[in-house]
Amino acid sequence: MSRKLTRSLLYWLFLSPLVVVILFPFGVMFVTAIRPRDEIFTYPPTWGFSEFRWTNFSEMWVKTNFGGALMNSIYVSVLATAIALLLAIPAAYAMSRYRFAGKGLYRNFLLMTQMMSPIVLVLGLFRLMMAMGLVNDLNSLVVTYAAFNLAFTIWMLQSYFNSIPRDLEEAAWIDGASHLTSLVRIFLPLAVPAMVVAAIFTFINSWNEFVLALTLMRSSEDFTLPVQIYAQVAGRYQVEWHHVMAGTVLATVPVAIVFSWLQRYLIRGMALGAVK
Incomplete structure (x- = not known):
C-alpha cells in the first residue's frame, strides 16, 4: 500500500507543473470576473481582493446582450452537430461495409479537406453566402460548421464502424431483419460511443469558432458568444475587463457541462480499435 501511495505522489509531483500551466489562465479569468472593478489594475497584482462581486455577472448579462449571444451559439452548435451526424453516419457506414468505385479517392478527398484551414476559404464563403442571401443569417453558420466538421466525423465513425x-x-x-432494421436496432446502438465523441468535437468546434462568425454576422443581435465577447474588447476606449472575464467564464460553462456529462462515452469512444 505504501509503495502504491508513493507512486501516486510521484506521479502527481511530475504532473503538477502541467496542471498549474493549464489551470492558471482559468484562475486568472475567474478571479478577474468576481473582483471589484477598482481592484483589477492594482500593482503589484495579487490574488486577493476585498469582496466577491457576483453582481459582475448580472451586470454583464444586461449590458452586453449575453443572453442573446448564448442562444445564438446554442442554436448554431446544436443544429450543426445534428446535421453533421445525420450526414456522416450513412457515409461512414457505406465506407465501412461496402465496396464501390472511387472509395479510395473519396477517402483521400476527405483527408485533404482536413488539411485546409477555414481562414483560406473565408472570402469565397462570404461571396457564396452573399449570393445566397445568407449573410447575417445564423443558418449560414449552421451549414458552414456542419460542412467543415463533416470529414472529421466521417473518418472517426468509419474507424469505429470497422471494429x-x-x-x-x-x-x-438471417432472422429476417432488413438492412435498415439491422442498422437502426443492431449496428447504431453499438456505435453510440463513437457518435458521442464525434458530436462532442463537432459541438466544441462550432461553439468556439470565431473567424467565420465574425465575417458572416453583421448585426450584434446575431453574434455568437466568441464574437460578442470580442466586441467588448475591440474598438473600445475603455474595456470593462470584469465583464469580459465574466462572459468568458459563462461561455465555458456549457462546454464543460456537456464534456463532463458525456465523459464516459468519450473514454469508450476514443478506444476505436476495441472489438465489441
Missing part, C-alpha cells in the same frame, strides 16, 4: 463485427448484422439478416 464492429459483421456477424452481428448477418445474424440479424
Whole structure:
C-alpha cells in the first residue's frame, strides 16, 4: 500500500507543473470576473481582493446582450452537430461495409479537406453566402460548421464502424431483419460511443469558432458568444475587463457541462480499435 501511495505522489509531483500551466489562465479569468472593478489594475497584482462581486455577472448579462449571444451559439452548435451526424453516419457506414468505385479517392478527398484551414476559404464563403442571401443569417453558420466538421466525423465513425463485427448484422439478416432494421436496432446502438465523441468535437468546434462568425454576422443581435465577447474588447476606449472575464467564464460553462456529462462515452469512444 505504501509503495502504491508513493507512486501516486510521484506521479502527481511530475504532473503538477502541467496542471498549474493549464489551470492558471482559468484562475486568472475567474478571479478577474468576481473582483471589484477598482481592484483589477492594482500593482503589484495579487490574488486577493476585498469582496466577491457576483453582481459582475448580472451586470454583464444586461449590458452586453449575453443572453442573446448564448442562444445564438446554442442554436448554431446544436443544429450543426445534428446535421453533421445525420450526414456522416450513412457515409461512414457505406465506407465501412461496402465496396464501390472511387472509395479510395473519396477517402483521400476527405483527408485533404482536413488539411485546409477555414481562414483560406473565408472570402469565397462570404461571396457564396452573399449570393445566397445568407449573410447575417445564423443558418449560414449552421451549414458552414456542419460542412467543415463533416470529414472529421466521417473518418472517426468509419474507424469505429470497422471494429464492429459483421456477424452481428448477418445474424440479424438471417432472422429476417432488413438492412435498415439491422442498422437502426443492431449496428447504431453499438456505435453510440463513437457518435458521442464525434458530436462532442463537432459541438466544441462550432461553439468556439470565431473567424467565420465574425465575417458572416453583421448585426450584434446575431453574434455568437466568441464574437460578442470580442466586441467588448475591440474598438473600445475603455474595456470593462470584469465583464469580459465574466462572459468568458459563462461561455465555458456549457462546454464543460456537456464534456463532463458525456465523459464516459468519450473514454469508450476514443478506444476505436476495441472489438465489441
